[in-house]
Amino acid sequence: MARLFGSSSSDSITMIVTNTPSQDLALSNLAYCSPSDLPNFAVSGRANLFLASIADSFVYALSGHESIRSGHIALNSIQRRCVRVSAAESITVTRFVPPENFNLALLTLELDFIKRVGNRSEQIDAVILAKQLRKRFMNQVMTAGQKVLFEFHGNNYSFTVNQATLEGHEKSKTIERGMISDDTYIVFETARDSGIKVVNQREAATSNIFKQKEFNLESLGIGGLSAEFADIFRRAFASRVFPAHVTSKLGIKHVKGMLLYGPPGTGKTLMARQIGKILNGKEPKIINGPEVLSKFVGETEKNVRDLFADAEQDQRTLGDESELHVIIFDEIDAICKSRGSTRDGTGVHDSIVNQLLTKIDGVESLNNVLLIGMTNRKDMLDEALLRPGRLEVQVEISLPDENGRLQILHIHTNKMKENSFLAPDVNLPELAARTKNYSGAELEGVVKSAVSYALNRQLSLEDLTRPVEEENIKVTMDDFLNAIHEVVPAFGASTDDLERCRLHGMVDCGDRHKHIYQRAMLLVEQVKVSKGSSLVTCLLEGSTGSGKTALAATVGVDSDFPYVKIVSAESMIGLHESTKCAQIIKVFEDAYKSPLSVIILDDIERLTEYIAIGPRFSNLISQTLLVLLKRLPPKGKKLLVIGTTSELGFLDSIGFCDTFSVTYHVPALNTNDAKKVLHELNVFAEEDIDSAAEALNDIPIRKLYMLVEMAAQGSEGGSAEAIFSGKEKINISHFYDCLQDVIRL
Structure with a gap:
C-alpha cells in the first residue's frame, strides 16, 4: 500500500467499480465518474481539478462521463490492478487535497x-x-x-x-x-x-557538462577502474547532468570535492587528469601540493586564493550558468596535514587548510568548483577536509585485479599490436595472471622493459650506426617474462628475503616436520577459501636452529600469495622503538592492500628486544604486535601471520600465545630424522650414515648443517669441493672430532 502524502476529507464515498467507457479513455490515466458525483472531488482554488484517493492507495484525477451511472467509478485494467480491485466491487473513494509545494x-x-x-x-x-x-x-x-x-x-x-x-x-x-x-x-x-x-x-538536460556522450575508459587510458569511475560519476557528476532548476528544486548542492587515495602508481593522477579533459568547462588547474608553498609570509595563502579567483568571478557574473572549474591537487597531503601536527612554528600548513575550507565550504562558498585531491597517505589529512561539503567523495584507487591488469596490458600494447610489433606468442591473459599485486605504473614498466629487450636484439654494440629494420622488431612472450623478473612490484612477495631464510633449501626431516608443514599449508588454504577466516595466526616455536624460519619461509613461498613479507630484527638494527613500530605497522598496512597476504614475524623475542636478565623487553613494540595480531583486515582482504620464537615461556608470560590461533612445536632432529637428512645430503659413505646419525640425536638442523660443512673441510682443509661434488665422502673419524669440538664449544 502506498503511503499517502496530502490530506483527505473526512467524508469517504463507497463506489462501485466499472470499466472505462472506451480504449482511448483508458490511455488517459483518468478515473471517470458521473457528472453529478464529480463536485464531491473538487480541489478548492484549482478550477477543473478533481482528485480522488482510491482505496487509500493511489491518487487519480477524475473526469465526468455521461455513460457512468451515479455511485460508480470507471477504472481501466491497470488502475484496477494497482488498487487491487475487480469490476463490480465496492471501494472507498476519498477527495484528495494536495499540500503546498506538491509539484x-x-x-x-x-x-x-x-x-x-x-x-x-x-x-x-x-x-x-x-x-x-x-x-x-x-x-x-x-x-x-x-x-x-x-x-x-x-x-x-x-x-x-x-x-x-x-x-x-x-x-x-x-x-x-x-x-x-x-x-x-x-x-x-x-x-x-x-x-x-x-x-x-x-x-x-540543459546542463551538458561532458564533451562526449559515452565513455570508453580504455580509450582514455584508464584500465581496471570502471567500478571506481562509476562511483565517482554517481557521487560527483550525476547531479550536474541535470538542469540547474531541477537541482535547486531538489534542494541539493553539488559535490565540490573528491579525494582519490591509494597506493602509488595505481592511476590516481591519471584518472584526475582524464576527468578534467572530458568535462566541458574551463581548462583544469593541475598543481602539486608543494608548489603552493612559499617562503614569503602570506604568499602561500594568496596562492590558494588565486586558484579560486576565476571561479569566484564567474559565480558573481553568471550565477548558476557558470562553467565548472576543476582544480586538481596532486600530493595534497603535503600541504593539508592535520592542523597542529607540524612543529615548524609558522603555522603555514594550518593556514592552508583554513583557506581551503573557507573557499570550499565557507560563508560565501562556491558552487561551480570541483576540487580533486590525490594522496597516498589519507591518514595524514586534516579530518575537517573529509567531512560532507568538502572532500566528501572519497574513492580508494586500489591495486587492479586480474581483469583490471588485463585491461591495462591491452592499453599499453594496443599500438604495438596495431603496428605488428607484438609477436603472436604473447599471451596477455597469462601475463595478467602472473602479475599479481602489480600497480598500473608497474605494468607500464613491464611493457617498457619488454620493449627494451626486443629493441636490444636489433642493436649491435660494435656498430650502433647500423640501420635497424623495423619489420624485424618483435616483442615476444619471453621478453615479457624477463621483464616481470626485472620489474618487481612494491607490494609483492619479498622473494630474496625468503630465499635467504632457507639457503640450504628444504630437505626431508622426517614425519614430524612434514606434519607441521602440511598443517601450515592447510591454514594457507583456509585463508584462501574460507569466508569467515580473514585473519589466521600461527606460532612456530622450538629451540634455536630447529628450522622454524626456513619452514615459515617455505610456507610463504608455496602459498603463492601475491604479498609475502618477513619482519625480522636484523632489518631494524639501531632503530628507535617508535621507528620499529612504524615499520611493522607499514608492513601490515601494505598487506591490507593485497587480497591475499602472508606476514612472517621472525624471532618475536628479538623484535620485542627481550633480554632474560631482568627480564626486560619493549612494551611499546609488544603492544603494537598484540594489537596488529588481533586486528581484522579490511573487507575483501585476507591475511596469514606466522610467528617464530625460541622463547615460548616469555611470550606466554606477556600474553602472546593466546593471541595466535594455533601453536606448533618444531622439534630438533632425532636419530631417524638425522639419518634422512644425511641420506639426502649424500656426503657420508653408506656404512657410516647410521653411526653418524646416532651421534646426532636431538640436534637442531642448523647445527647439523654446520657440522657437515666443518667435517667436509677435512683434517688438512681443501676437501669440501670434492665432497659436495660427490667425488669423495666425509671421513667418519674427522666428523667425530668436529662433533666433540662443537660440544665443547
Whole structure:
C-alpha cells in the first residue's frame, strides 16, 4: 500500500467499480465518474481539478462521463490492478487535497510495451516523449509504484513510477507522490529485455557538462577502474547532468570535492587528469601540493586564493550558468596535514587548510568548483577536509585485479599490436595472471622493459650506426617474462628475503616436520577459501636452529600469495622503538592492500628486544604486535601471520600465545630424522650414515648443517669441493672430532 502524502476529507464515498467507457479513455490515466458525483472531488482554488484517493492507495484525477451511472467509478485494467480491485466491487473513494509545494521536480519512469511481440524493438526520443508526457498528464498525481498506460507514435506503452521527488526536498529523502508540472524533469529507464532503446536522454538536460556522450575508459587510458569511475560519476557528476532548476528544486548542492587515495602508481593522477579533459568547462588547474608553498609570509595563502579567483568571478557574473572549474591537487597531503601536527612554528600548513575550507565550504562558498585531491597517505589529512561539503567523495584507487591488469596490458600494447610489433606468442591473459599485486605504473614498466629487450636484439654494440629494420622488431612472450623478473612490484612477495631464510633449501626431516608443514599449508588454504577466516595466526616455536624460519619461509613461498613479507630484527638494527613500530605497522598496512597476504614475524623475542636478565623487553613494540595480531583486515582482504620464537615461556608470560590461533612445536632432529637428512645430503659413505646419525640425536638442523660443512673441510682443509661434488665422502673419524669440538664449544 502506498503511503499517502496530502490530506483527505473526512467524508469517504463507497463506489462501485466499472470499466472505462472506451480504449482511448483508458490511455488517459483518468478515473471517470458521473457528472453529478464529480463536485464531491473538487480541489478548492484549482478550477477543473478533481482528485480522488482510491482505496487509500493511489491518487487519480477524475473526469465526468455521461455513460457512468451515479455511485460508480470507471477504472481501466491497470488502475484496477494497482488498487487491487475487480469490476463490480465496492471501494472507498476519498477527495484528495494536495499540500503546498506538491509539484514534482524529478520523475523516474521505467518504460515497457503493454504487450511484447517476439523480438519487437523501438527507439524513443527522450526529449520528445518527456514533452508529450508533461502535456498529457499535466496536474495528474504520480505515486511511486504506480503503472500508467499511454500511446506514443502509434504504439501502446506503459510506464512504472520508480521515483517521484518533490521540489524543495533533499534527494536522499524519497517523496512517494507529487503532481506533474511544466518544470518536472523526467528520467527514463527501460525494463530488462524490453526492446526499447531511449536516445537523447542527455540532450533532455540543459546542463551538458561532458564533451562526449559515452565513455570508453580504455580509450582514455584508464584500465581496471570502471567500478571506481562509476562511483565517482554517481557521487560527483550525476547531479550536474541535470538542469540547474531541477537541482535547486531538489534542494541539493553539488559535490565540490573528491579525494582519490591509494597506493602509488595505481592511476590516481591519471584518472584526475582524464576527468578534467572530458568535462566541458574551463581548462583544469593541475598543481602539486608543494608548489603552493612559499617562503614569503602570506604568499602561500594568496596562492590558494588565486586558484579560486576565476571561479569566484564567474559565480558573481553568471550565477548558476557558470562553467565548472576543476582544480586538481596532486600530493595534497603535503600541504593539508592535520592542523597542529607540524612543529615548524609558522603555522603555514594550518593556514592552508583554513583557506581551503573557507573557499570550499565557507560563508560565501562556491558552487561551480570541483576540487580533486590525490594522496597516498589519507591518514595524514586534516579530518575537517573529509567531512560532507568538502572532500566528501572519497574513492580508494586500489591495486587492479586480474581483469583490471588485463585491461591495462591491452592499453599499453594496443599500438604495438596495431603496428605488428607484438609477436603472436604473447599471451596477455597469462601475463595478467602472473602479475599479481602489480600497480598500473608497474605494468607500464613491464611493457617498457619488454620493449627494451626486443629493441636490444636489433642493436649491435660494435656498430650502433647500423640501420635497424623495423619489420624485424618483435616483442615476444619471453621478453615479457624477463621483464616481470626485472620489474618487481612494491607490494609483492619479498622473494630474496625468503630465499635467504632457507639457503640450504628444504630437505626431508622426517614425519614430524612434514606434519607441521602440511598443517601450515592447510591454514594457507583456509585463508584462501574460507569466508569467515580473514585473519589466521600461527606460532612456530622450538629451540634455536630447529628450522622454524626456513619452514615459515617455505610456507610463504608455496602459498603463492601475491604479498609475502618477513619482519625480522636484523632489518631494524639501531632503530628507535617508535621507528620499529612504524615499520611493522607499514608492513601490515601494505598487506591490507593485497587480497591475499602472508606476514612472517621472525624471532618475536628479538623484535620485542627481550633480554632474560631482568627480564626486560619493549612494551611499546609488544603492544603494537598484540594489537596488529588481533586486528581484522579490511573487507575483501585476507591475511596469514606466522610467528617464530625460541622463547615460548616469555611470550606466554606477556600474553602472546593466546593471541595466535594455533601453536606448533618444531622439534630438533632425532636419530631417524638425522639419518634422512644425511641420506639426502649424500656426503657420508653408506656404512657410516647410521653411526653418524646416532651421534646426532636431538640436534637442531642448523647445527647439523654446520657440522657437515666443518667435517667436509677435512683434517688438512681443501676437501669440501670434492665432497659436495660427490667425488669423495666425509671421513667418519674427522666428523667425530668436529662433533666433540662443537660440544665443547
